[in-house]
Every structure is written in structure tokens, then in C-alpha cells.
Amino acid sequence: MEKEQNYYAAPQAAVADVGGFSAEDLEARKASRGQRLGAALLDGVIVGVGAALVGIGAAAASKSGGGTVAVVIGILIILGIFVVNCVLLHQNAQTIGKKVLGIKIVRTNGDRIGLGRIIGMRIIPIGLLGAIPYLGGLISLADSLVIFGTERRCLHDMIADTIVITD
Numbered sequence: 710m711e712k713e714q715n716y717y718a719a720p721q722a723a724v725a726d727v728g729g730f731s732a733e734d735l736e737a738r739k740a741s742r743g744q745r746l747g748a749a750l751l752d753g754v755i756v757g758v759g760a761a762l763v764g765i766g767a768a769a770a771s772k773s774g775g776g777t778v779a780v781v782i783g784i785l786i787i788l789g790i791f792v793v794n795c796v797l798l799h800q801n802a803q804t805i806g807k808k809v810l811g812i813k814i815v816r817t818n819g820d821r822i823g824l825g826r827i828i829g830m831r832i833i834p835i836g837l838l839g840a841i842p843y844l845g846g847l848i849s850l851a852d853s854l855v856i857f858g859t860e861r862r863c864l865h866d867m868i869a870d871t872i873v874i875t876d
Contacts, residue, residue: 751806759786830869
């Protein structure tokens with residue numbers, strides 16, 4: 710006797726598991742402290758160019774009434790860098806500096822991390838804690854120094870449950 714076929718049942722198919730990263734692979738691909746420092750410095754220099762233009766323009770504007778063009782250009786550069794970094798973070802969890810150095814942010818299990826988690830869990834908590842008078846400087850320092858532990862993760866990585874790996 711033939712088995713009845715139910716045309717409304719879910720399809721039956723054998724699908725091979727497409728795995729992400731294994732724990733050993735993630736550990737082997739962790740970015741070095743030097744790579745992370747280099748990316749942070751590069752990002753800082755890029756933003757610093759726009760900030761320098763704002764500062765120079767503001768100083769010139771206060772002395773002679775000119776310099777507003779430099780201020781506007783500096784602000785546009787900073788906004789442009791912010792937009793580019795947000796797009797890169799959304800697409801591949803990288804800032805400009807991370808992209809140049811070939812590293813990116815992932816969850817500790819190897820999954821992709823979203824822009825909301827990057828901003829909401831990596832940037833905002835440390836930024837808010839760093840703004841606390843007197844204590845904020847210590848928290849910011851601790852955030853950076855924790856990377857010298859065996860896991861090579863900063864405090865903001867631990868809060869957001871992320872690691873930085875080579876791309």
C-alpha cells in the first residue's frame with residue numbers, strides 16, 4: 710500500500726550544516742593588540758584632521774571674523790567620517806582604520822554583529838561611564854588596559870560580548 714502524500718506538509722530536505730567559525734578558529738584569528746591599536750590610532754588621526762580644521766577655523770573666526778569656511782569644512786569632514794564609519798560598521802563591522810588593517814568585530818560565537826549592538830553595547834556604555842567626573846578617566850583607562858589579559862579583549866568587548874578578528 711502506498712503512503713499518502715500530504716501536499717500541505719513542510720518540505721523534507723537534507724541540508725548540510727553551514728557552520729560559522731569554530732572556537733579554535735576564532736582564537737587563532739583574533740586580532741593582535743598592535744592591529745587594534747593601529748586601527749584606533751588611524752581612526753583618531755582621520756577624525757583629528759577634521760577637528761583640527763574646526764579648531765583652526767574657530768580660532769581664525771574669533772580673531773578676525775574669518776575662518777567660518779574652515780569650521781564648516783571641518784564639521785563636514787567629521788560628519789562624513791561618521792557616516793562612512795556607520796556604513797562600514799553596518800556592512801562588515803569595520804571602521805575605516807579596521808578596514809585598512811584587515812580586522813573586524815564579531816560576536817564571541819563568530820556571528821555577525823549588528824550596528825545597533827556596536828553602538829548600543831560597545832560605544833554608549835563606555836562613553837557614558839567615561840563622562841563621569843573623576844571616575845570616568847579611570848574607567849576609560851581600565852577599558853584600554855584590560856586588553857593585556859589573556860583574552861585580548863577590552864572592557865567594551867566584554868560588555869558587548871564581542872571579539873575583534875582578522876578579516
